[in-house]
Amino acid sequence: MKPAEQYQRLTHSLHWDPTYVSEDAYIPEEWRTACTMPDWKKFNDPFQILFEDYVRIQAEKEDKFHAVRDAGARFGHIGRVDPRWVEAMKSFNTALTYSEYYNYRGHVRVARFAPAPAIRIASMVQAMDERRHAEEAIYQARDYVKHHKSGFLLPRDRIAFFERHWYFQGDRSFFEDLITTDPIEAIIGTNLVFETAFTNLLFIAAPAAGVANGDFGFGQAHMTIQSDETRHMALGQAVARAMLQNDDTNLELIQDWVDKWFWRCHRLLLAVVGPVLDYFPKVKPISYREAFQRYVVEDFIQGYVSELSQFGLKPPRHLDQALAELEHGSHTIWRDLYASRNSLWFDVHQPTAEDIEWLNEKYPSFDAVHGDYWRAVADGADMQADSLPMVCDICHFPCTFPEPKTAVALPVDYEGDRYWFCSEGCKWIFEREASKYKRTIEPSALLLGDKDPTWIAQFLNISPDGTPLGGTAAPEGYFPAMPVPATI
Amino acid sequence: MSTKVQRSVVGIELMAGEECDAIVSAVLDDIPHASVVHVPGMVQLDVPDRLVIHASAVENYLGREWDTRDLNQVVSAYRGYFTRWDQEQVVLSWDADDQGDEPHV
Numbered sequence: 001m002k003p004a005e006q007y008q009r010l011t012h013s014l015h016w017d018p019t020y021v022s023e024d025a026y027i028p029e030e031w032r033t034a035c036t037m038p039d040w041k042k043f044n045d046p047f048q049i050l051f052e053d054y055v056r057i058q059a060e061k062e063d064k065f066h067a068v069r070d071a072g073a074r075f076g077h078i079g080r081v082d083p084r085w086v087e088a089m090k091s092f093n094t095a096l097t098y099s100e101y102y103n104y105r106g107h108v109r110v111a112r113f114a115p116a117p118a119i120r121i122a123s124m125v126q127a128m129d130e131r132r133h134a135e136e137a138i139y140q141a142r143d144y145v146k147h148h149k150s151g152f153l154l155p156r157d158r159i160a161f162f163e164r165h166w167y168f169q170g171d172r173s174f175f176e177d178l179i180t181t182d183p184i185e186a187i188i189g190t191n192l193v194f195e196t197a198f199t200n201l202l203f204i205a206a207p208a209a210g211v212a213n214g215d216f217g218f219g220q221a222h223m224t225i226q227s228d229e230t231r232h233m234a235l236g237q238a239v240a241r242a243m244l245q246n247d248d249t250n251l252e253l254i255q256d257w258v259d260k261w262f263w264r265c266h267r268l269l270l271a272v273v274g275p276v277l278d279y280f281p282k283v284k285p286i287s288y289r290e291a292f293q294r295y296v297v298e299d300f301i302q303g304y305v306s307e308l309s310q311f312g313l314k315p316p317r318h319l320d321q322a323l324a325e326l327e328h329g330s331h332t333i334w335r336d337l338y339a340s341r342n343s344l345w346f347d348v349h350q351p352t353a354e355d356i357e358w359l360n361e362k363y364p365s366f367d368a369v370h371g372d373y374w375r376a377v378a379d380g381a382d383m384q385a386d387s388l389p390m391v392c393d394i395c396h397f398p399c400t401f402p403e404p405k406t407a408v409a410l411p412v413d414y415e416g417d418r419y420w421f422c423s424e425g426c427k428w429i430f431e432r433e434a435s436k437y438k439r440t441i442e443p444s445a446l447l448l449g450d451k452d453p454t455w456i457a458q459f460l461n462i463s464p465d466g467t468p469l470g471g472t473a474a475p476e477g478y479f480p481a482m483p484v485p486a487t488i
Numbered sequence: 489m490s491t492k493v494q495r496s497v498v499g500i501e502l503m504a505g506e507e508c509d510a511i512v513s514a515v516l517d518d519i520p521h522a523s524v525v526h527v528p529g530m531v532q533l534d535v536p537d538r539l540v541i542h543a544s545a546v547e548n549y550l551g552r553e554w555d556t557r558d559l560n561q562v563v564s565a566y567r568g569y570f571t572r573w574d575q576e577q578v579v580l581s582w583d584a585d586d587q588g589d590e591p592h593v
Contacts, residue, residue, distance in 0.1 A: 046570055046573075060558075064561075200501075200565045203564065208530065211529040212528045219529045220529075223530065227560055227563055227564050229565075234570055285528055286527075299567040302495035303497075306492075306494040310492065
């Protein structure tokens with residue numbers, strides 16, 4: 001049988017329209033896409049991957065990854081990774097492990113509820129990819145725990161940071177939002193915007209920095225992760241194209257989703273990957289701004305978005321604001337991290353003279369805006385934050401952008417509550433879907449008022465000197481009694 | 489120059505190694521002015537407008553059979569659309585209908 005015929009059997013021939021149950025029982029309304037297509041069965045995934053090929057190719061990728069890990073342990077590379085890079089991994093691995101797992105959950109859902117058989121098969125495969133990525137991140141953590149003297153922790157021992165520390169709430173809220181969307185929005189948000197425009201910053205620019213600092217396992221893991229993303233990107237591009245080409249009523253939705261996820265990705269990556277490229281590593285092969293220029297501006301905006309403009313798609317609504325933030329974003333977030341360094345499990349260092357020289361070269365206004373801060377630190381200023389930062393009600397990062405002196409905080413009143421946003425982009429996202437984002441339990445807001453340092457230490461599950469205790473114990477009275485919905 | 493995009497460059501970023509070297513050499517035979525940039529662990533290959541990888545040319549450089557499906561093992565990022573990916577050719581182009589070259593001899 002030819003591959004094309006096999007693929008037809010795997011996708012279209014396995015599809016049937018339900019007759020014993022109603023459409024509502026088959027795909028509940030909240031999981032049904034608002035996009036329309038004359039015939040969803042006609043949509044084809046450009047990769048048309050067959051399960052047997054998938055298994056063979058992925059098995060080889062895994063073999064290569066584990067070969068590099070083995071070599072790293074056998075010949076001692078892991079123990080010699082530059083300590084500053086390992087601190088980057090403490091932060092990055094915390095964000096990544098859970099994010100990949102969230103994405104796995106999201107794609108399992110798309111594989112169930114997407115309207116096109118080809119999207120369902122591609123998403124099922126993608127769910128397995130995301131699961132593999134999460135597991136690679138866990139293996140990496142294990143290697144550091146075993147072979148590097150840096151106090152690395154397994155994910156189970158630092159979950160309280162991901163769940164509760166302000167720095168990781170941006171990541172957590174991003175993925176919780178992404179996996180609770182319309183299934184086609186999930187594809188546009190994940191495959192088109194996040195994976196086509198932004199994950200190259202994570203999985204190519206960051207591994208280049210890792211390799212430059214001796215972390216070959218990270219390099220190998222992330223290059224193979226990104227090789228899975230090539231399949232995901234192709235799906236996202238094909239879905240966007242098909243939606244725009246086949247029914248012009250889809251344009252407004254696709255545009256809104258591109259606008260929303262562009263801003264959410266920009267904020268998340270600036271805050272989480274910015275420091276991994278600009279601050280943590282001793283050897284820095286590429287700045288966050290340069291990587292953004294290459295992958296986001298040149299590839300995504302001047303490539304894909306401009307190609308799709310023939311169907312009416314416009315560049316993301318808040319592109320100019322994103323570009324304007326690049327000059328200061330990573331410096332601003334590093335200052336916030338430095339001020340919170342006693343409640344983090346990774347080391348946030350004071351930039352060295354070489355770091356400052358590099359930062360000045362890559363970011364011309366660095367000295368004028370951030371120079372005095374680090375000179376004060378060099379002169380002995382403590383710069384410890386005495387409270388937790390005020391965070392944005394959409395992205396959950398501090399309202400600290402573009403830079404602390406000119407920080408923006410925009411209010412919106414909704415159903416009797418006041419909400420605050422760090423930017424026009426986040427405010428727009430809230431106003432578009434306020435009922436989705438209205439306030440739930442949010443650690444930083446709860447902690448802002450009257451909590452003492454002992455309570456905060458207990459909350460983050462760290463000892464008073466900042467050592468993580470592991471597990472997820474919370475202080476007495478933190479979780480309010482909530483009724484459990486009868487449907488769960 | 490494709491008129492469909494603002495910046496008509498396509499390209500792939502490959503994990504450095506034997507397959508990467510063979511693919512880059514095969515492409516350079518057809519497009520001698522392609523941009524090849526080495527970064528830690530990777531090679532970035534960029535060309536104007538469109539890129540065609542002929543399996544036969546890659547096999548010549550590798551000295552063994554090469555299945556184009558295995559390109560997925562070494563490509564970590566790309567710009568452009570994959571408009572054809574079969575046993576003979578892999579085509580990356582900004583023209584969504586680009587069906588590749590006449591067969592190589």
